[in-house]
Amino acid sequence: xxxxxxxxxxxxxxxxxxxxxxxxxxxxxxxxxxxxxxxxxxxxxxxxxxxxxxxxxxxxxxxxxxxxxxxxxxxxxxxxxxxxxxxxxxxxxxxxxxxxxxxxxxxxxxxxxxxxxxxxxxxxxxxxxxxxxxxxxxxxxxxxxxxxxxxxxxxxxxxxxxxxxxxxxxxxxxxxxxxxxxxxxxxxxxxxxxxxxxxxxxxxxxxxxxxxxxxxxxxxxxxxxxxxxxxxxxxxxxxxxxxxxxxxxxxxxxxxxxxxxxxxxxxxxxxxxxxxxxxxxxxxxxxxxxxxxxxxxxxxxxxxxxxxxxxxxxxxxxxxxxxxxxxxxxxxxxxxxxxxxxxxxxxxxxxxxxxxxxxxxxxxxxxxxxxxxxxxxxxxxxxxxxxxxxxxxxxxxxxxxxxxxxxxxxxxxxxxxxxxxxxxxxxxxxxxxxxxxxxxxxxxxxxxxxxxxxxxxxxxxxxxxxxxxxxxxxxxxxxxxxxxxxxxxxxxxxxxxxxxxxxxxxxx
Numbered sequence: 476x477x478x479x480x481x482x483x484x485x486x487x488x489x490x491x492x493x494x495x496x497x498x499x500x501x502x503x504x505x506x507x508x509x510x511x512x513x514x515x516x517x518x519x520x521x522x523x524x525x526x527x528x529x530x531x532x533x534x535x536x537x538x539x540x541x542x543x544x545x546x547x548x549x550x551x552x553x554x555x556x557x558x559x560x561x562x563x564x565x566x567x568x569x570x571x572x573x574x575x576x577x578x579x580x581x582x583x584x585x586x587x588x589x590x591x592x593x594x595x596x597x598x599x600x601x602x603x604x605x606x607x608x609x610x611x612x613x614x615x616x617x618x619x620x621x622x623x624x625x626x627x628x629x630x631x632x633x634x635x636x637x638x639x640x641x642x643x644x645x646x647x648x649x650x651x652x653x654x655x656x657x658x659x660x661x662x663x664x665x666x667x668x669x670x671x672x673x674x675x676x677x678x679x680x681x682x683x684x685x686x687x688x689x690x691x692x693x694x695x696x697x698x699x700x701x702x703x704x705x706x707x708x709x710x711x712x713x714x715x716x717x718x719x720x721x722x723x724x725x726x727x728x729x730x731x732x733x734x735x736x737x738x739x740x741x742x743x744x745x746x747x748x749x750x751x752x753x754x755x756x757x758x759x760x761x762x763x764x765x766x767x768x769x770x771x772x773x774x775x776x777x778x779x780x781x782x783x784x785x786x787x788x789x790x791x792x793x794x795x796x797x798x799x800x801x802x803x804x805x806x807x808x809x810x811x812x813x814x815x816x817x818x819x820x821x822x823x824x825x826x827x828x829x830x831x832x833x834x835x836x837x838x839x840x841x842x843x844x845x846x847x848x849x850x851x852x853x854x855x856x857x858x859x860x861x862x863x864x865x866x867x868x869x870x871x872x873x874x875x876x877x878x879x880x881x882x883x884x885x886x887x888x889x890x891x892x893x894x895x896x897x898x899x900x901x902x903x904x905x906x907x908x909x910x911x912x913x914x915x916x917x918x919x920x921x922x923x924x925x926x927x928x929x930x931x932x933x934x935x936x937x938x939x940x941x942x943x944x945x946x947x948x949x950x951x952x953x954x955x956x957x958x959x960x961x962x963x964x965x966x967x968x969x970x971x972x973x974x975x976x977x978x979x980x981x982x983x
Contacts, residue, residue, distance in 0.1 A: 507810020
């Protein structure tokens with residue numbers, strides 16, 4: 476098409492301007508690096524030596540079953556139900572409903588989510604409206620007043636100005652995109668921190684229940700041991716009067732009795748503290764206590780233990796996911812710092828009306844409008860922006876090192892727990908053997924005393940040894956329960972099976 480020489484060049488229309496801006500926005504790239512999720516560690520096991528397929532068995536006693544390691548098996552979201560204790564399940568439900576720590580973590584997640592939504596508003600234009608109403612008196616010497624000389628002679632008049640302002644900052648270099656990206660990553664970090672609080676809370680309830688059961692059993696055994704020592708001391712006093720024993724024998728027995736009695740207050744103190752802790756975990760005051768009571772025999776030892784693949788642990792542990800989210804946020808902050816060193820474009824528009832009377836503000840001839848485009852680029856900031864970008868890069872290096880440290884600690888945690896499961900099973904087996912031997916010795920002593928081949932004192936010595944073996948057996952049983960709970964927590968606690976945890980954000 477040929478354009479006549481005298482034809483006027485058409486002015487660009489608003490649609491053309493909008494199209495040009497849209498093209499600029501699409502073509503624009505975000506400053507800074509794009510985040511890449513760290514790869515899973517290239518290891519195929521947790522321990523230095525190959526892991527056993529099952530632990531040792533100690534018979535049909537509490538916590539005596541063999542536990543089988545099922546490599547690759549998923550972790551249940553409600554793993555504590557494997558202990559088959561309704562009182563324990565009820566306390567965990569109460570803790571999840573009333574724990575202030577969990578409620579605080581949930582509120583923190585809500586705050587982080589709202590921060591993301593607030594930052595997303597920068598992608599849209601901001602619109603504001605206002606009206607100014609004022610009364611003025613102008614000088615009749617320096618300048619005329621509006622509509623001069625129609626205004627009163629005293630040059631006093633009212634002025635009403637309603638207007639609407641629109642401003643928009645195109646995200647050409649990705650400042651807003653990187654800011655939102657950083658806040659979303661921070662939200663994920665807070666989310667996984669909340670999940671960690673959830674996992675810690677449930678594990679603490681289970682371990683506290685195990686400790687209560689263990690301490691109660693130890694107190695019962697210790698009280699029996701104290702009674703045996705007292706009875707033995709009575710016998711020695713009687714034999715001392717007859718010259719059968721010396722004062723040294725009596726003094727030695729008094730020391731044994733005092734030693735047994737000194738252990739009892741410490742155990743009672745620990746039991747009371749654990750009961751207080753259980754009440755607080757359930758969201759109650761210590762004076763309110765909890766209705767549930769636990770014994771080792773009432774708890775079932777999980778016989779099938781999941782062992783997640785090492786490549787999956789980094790996706791399951793909430794502390795690793797939190798560290799990864801922190802690394803992502805640090806990466807986005809590099810882009811924020813880089814974009815702050817680039818030019819920024821600001822578009823703004825104002826439209827309104829100005830009149831001497833409120834009834835005339837929308838009359839013909841009173842309107843006004845203006846469009847403004849501004850580009851601002853930093854030229855000299857005293858090195859501030861440069862050093863802020865360098866600081867952001869150093870912060871990313873720090874976050875990467877912290878992520879690496881968190882991964883190593885997580886693998887160490889799992890390895891230690893697997894070792895504890897194997898060795899504490901052997902420890903329980905040895906403690907059970909010792910208890911059986913002490914029981915056999917007690918049975919022999921009872922028969923000998925009954926048949927007149929031994930003195931009653933030998934029977935009491937055998938009973939004392941058996942009670943001490945019982946205390947060691949109780950501690951060994953509690954260790955196996957606690958190790959099982961520790962493994963479920965070390966593998967991530969199965970949070971990914973909970974709907975409220977798998978969602979990226981809370982509902983608005």
